Amino acid sequence: MTPSDLKYAETHEWVRLSEEGGRKVATIGITDFAVEQLTDLVHMVLPPVGTKVVAGQPFGEVESVKAVSDLYSPVDGEVIAVNSDLPQHLELLSSDPYHQGWMIKVALSDEAALARLMDAATYEKQCAAEG
Amino acid sequence: MTSSLLKTPLADWHLAHGGRMVDFAGWQMPVQYDSIVAEHLATRHAAGLFDVSHMGRLRLDGPGSAAFLDRLLTRQICGMSLGKIRYSLVCNEAGGVLDDVLVYHLQEHGGAPFHLLVVNASNRQKILDWLKSHLQSGEEVAITDQTLSTGMIAVQGPRALACVEPLVGADLGGLAYFTGTATTICGHLGLISRTGYTGEDGCELIVPAAGVVEIWEKILAHGREAGARPAGLGARDTLRLEAGLPLYGHELTETIDPFQAGLAFAVNLEGREFIGRQALLSRRDDPTLPRRVGLVLAGRRVARHDYRVLAGNETVGWVTSGTFSPSLEQSIAMAYVDRAWATPGRELAVEIRGSLEAARVVKLPFYTRAS
Numbered sequence: 001m002t003p004s005d006l007k008y009a010e011t012h013e014w015v016r017l018s019e020e021g022g023r024k025v026a027t028i029g030i031t032d033f034a035v036e037q038l039t040d041l042v043h044m045v046l047p048p049v050g051t052k053v054v055a056g057q058p059f060g061e062v063e064s065v066k067a068v069s070d071l072y073s074p075v076d077g078e079v080i081a082v083n084s085d086l087p088q089h090l091e092l093l094s095s096d097p098y099h100q101g102w103m104i105k106v107a108l109s110d111e112a113a114l115a116r117l118m119d120a121a122t123y124e125k126q127c128a129a130e131g
Numbered sequence: 132m133t134s135s136l137l138k139t140p141l142a143d144w145h146l147a148h149g150g151r152m153v154d155f156a157g158w159q160m161p162v163q164y165d166s167i168v169a170e171h172l173a174t175r176h177a178a179g180l181f182d183v184s185h186m187g188r189l190r191l192d193g194p195g196s197a198a199f200l201d202r203l204l205t206r207q208i209c210g211m212s213l214g215k216i217r218y219s220l221v222c223n224e225a226g227g228v229l230d231d232v233l234v235y236h237l238q239e240h241g242g243a244p245f246h247l248l249v250v251n252a253s254n255r256q257k258i259l260d261w262l263k264s265h266l267q268s269g270e271e272v273a274i275t276d277q278t279l280s281t282g283m284i285a286v287q288g289p290r291a292l293a294c295v296e297p298l299v300g301a302d303l304g305g306l307a308y309f310t311g312t313a314t315t316i317c318g319h320l321g322l323i324s325r326t327g328y329t330g331e332d333g334c335e336l337i338v339p340a341a342g343v344v345e346i347w348e349k350i351l352a353h354g355r356e357a358g359a360r361p362a363g364l365g366a367r368d369t370l371r372l373e374a375g376l377p378l379y380g381h382e383l384t385e386t387i388d389p390f391q392a393g394l395a396f397a398v399n400l401e402g403r404e405f406i407g408r409q410a411l412l413s414r415r416d417d418p419t420l421p422r423r424v425g426l427v428l429a430g431r432r433v434a435r436h437d438y439r440v441l442a443g444n445e446t447v448g449w450v451t452s453g454t455f456s457p458s459l460e461q462s463i464a465m466a467y468v469d470r471a472w473a474t475p476g477r478e479l480a481v482e483i484r485g486s487l488e489a490a491r492v493v494k495l496p497f498y499t500r501a502s
Contacts (some may be wrong), residue, residue: 025373040168041430041464042455061484063433065167065455067366 001063002031007114008123012037013116014098022107026075032064032097033127039046040065042129044102051079053106055113060103071072071103081105139184140282140343146481148185150363156252157183161363162496170362171369171457174329175500177358178288180350181367186434187255188337189262191246193273193465199238200234200246202405203265205389206396211236212282215242215308216324218397221258228392229386230254231377233326239313247322247337249283251379265406277378281321282343284358286350287333287370289500294333294354298346299323303334317346325326327366328457330374330498370452372463375425375496381436381451382423382465393423424475427480428462431455434481438464441480441487444473447472450481456497463497464490 004007007015012034012076017028018117035041053059053073058070083102086092092100116128136159146152150161161182163170190200191200200208206219215236221229231365233249250258255278262274286295296303301314301323311324321338338346352357368378377383377392388411389398400408400415415418433453440448453464464481472479477492 037165040457040501041165042433045432062429063431063455065369065433066162067432068435 002033002120002124002127006118006120007073007074007096007117008120009117010126011072011074013072013074015074015114016102017114018105024111025080026077026106026108027102027121028059028074028106029097029102030071030093031123031127033131035093035101037131038062038069041093044090045081046070046084046085046087046093049077049079051095053079053104054076055116062110071108074117075106075108076110077106077108079104080107132160133475136295137185137279139182140340141182141342141347144344144347147359148361150361153364155364156185160185160251161361163363163365164361166384167363167365168379169370170360170366173358173360174288174331174362174366175458176289176371177415178286178291178294178333178354179329179362179366179370179407180347180354180359181285181287181362181425182274182282182347183335184278184282184283185252185365186278186433187248187250187252188281188283189248189250189255189259190275190277191248191262192273192275193242196246197236199266199270199272200248201403203262204232204234204405205407205411206234207399207403210244213331214310214312216311216326218309220383220397222389222396222405222411223385224407224410226388226407226410228379228383228389229385230258231379231383231394231397233324235311235322235324237311237313237322239320250496253380278280280340281335281337282340284347284350285327285329285333285335285336285486286330286354287327287331288359290354290357290359291331293424294350294357294359295323295336297353299351304335306425308332317342317349319346319367327378328374329495329500330368330369331500337338338363348389356499368452369457370374372452372454372465373456373458373496373498375391375498376466377423388420390415391422393422418470421467421469423451423495424466424468424473424478425491425493425495426450426453426464426466427493428481429491431462432481432483432488433462434466434488434490439482439484440468442472442477447479458498465495468492
């Protein structure tokens with residue numbers, strides 16, 4: 001099931017928006033569909049806190065037995081938290097991609113990129129076409 | 132998937148059973164059904180079934196076959212006894228590898244002896260053309276490409292022979308490693324050989340295209356309880372990499388010679404003449420040619436094809452294949468490096484997407500099965 005309270009990027013990242021200390025914050029991960037397509041994950045590189053990310057640009061990489069893939073930021077801003085346990089527990093990406101499988105939190109510097117994200121129903125249609 | 136791709140007799144079966152199909156050397160092939168790691172480990176611990184029908188199968192009939200092949204292959208073919216199979220290389224005049232092949236010398240019931248070459252899918256047409264262009268007029272050799280009229284199944288793993296045994300007329304227990312025989316398989320006339328590309332014991336079956344699906348399903352049905360499962364090209368690649376086996380287009384190319392690749396055992400230079408021999412005599416001990424090595428990386432990132440290998444700041448080679456080894460749970464790779472660095476224990480680095488990752492030269496293979 002694709003959670004209906006999240007936003008989705010074409011490149012299979014999900015975004016959960018929240019307010020923290022008056023700032024707009026995006027929590028970012030990758031979808032169930034993406035994890036299933038990648039299979040056999042072995043490694044992941046996430047950026048340190050303080051990294052500036054740009055919508056559409058890579059913020060990290062995820063490696064499977066077969067190939068390495070970039071993780072693309074769906075938003076513009078600065079990384080304020082990183083799920084640093086995740087690279088040692090890649091199984092969380094399969095078992096709980098939308099909660100324990102979160103990757104980074106970004107304080108938004110600009111909200112314009114949000115308009116390009118999809119809702120769950122639109123994203124599911126994209127997956128059906130790709131799958 | 133474009134319709135111009137060739138399909139094996141099992142293509143629809145793969146699709147119906149969750150096979151993720153990719154274009155491999157012009158064939159529509161399953162890279163995996165579910166997990167490469169699960170398919171890999173099933174092959175190491177029980178049995179994996181691989182559709183290898185894309186491999187080229189070229190049959191040579193006629194009394195001149197052995198002498199003809201002897202002029203083109205790095206190993207001696209004349210004098211090979213019936214039932215034997217040899218790994219050999221086909222080289223160009225410069226000693227570069229055109230293909231690595233298996234040569235079978237077999238006889239069907241009541242028939243004349245023949246040779247069969249099993250060649251890489253990506254090189255099938257090239258080798259077929261190469262053979263035909265070197266056939267002299269009057270030479271008694273008939274070459275038949277049987278790739279499309281037959282299919283080929285590899286069953287690999289410690290339980291492979293037990294899965295296949297009940298379906299085969301021949302006595303598999305009596306079939307030594309790298310030998311084969313003509314036999315019936317589920318009532319179809321075919322060939323069985325104790326060969327493979329995974330580092331495990333096992334066998335490969337060559338059967339008429341019309342019988343492939345039935346035989347595949349029967350092997351699976353017999354083997355399922357023992358843990359047999361279908362495995363795709365993804366697992367085939369990780370298995371052969373752990374076993375240190377070269378893959379054409381990666382470890383072998385037309386500019387690499389067999390000695391660089393560590394395949395001296397498959398070259399027989401003495402007392403015979405074959406294409407590439409003169410060049411190989413001088414290349415054999417050439418210290419300027421890089422050599423194939425195994426690398427184990429310190430971290431979990433994977434060194435992939437064409438990544439640079441460095442000693443300090445100096446580029447000393449390039450990666451030809453790499454993966455995260457499911458059996459060893461380490462990042463492993465094969466590479467060509469300058470001879471000075473091609474010694475187990477040397478500490479090198481691989482440039483992975485802009486950063487240097489420590490790598491140690493190790494002896495191949497990475498994995499050897501317990502005998």
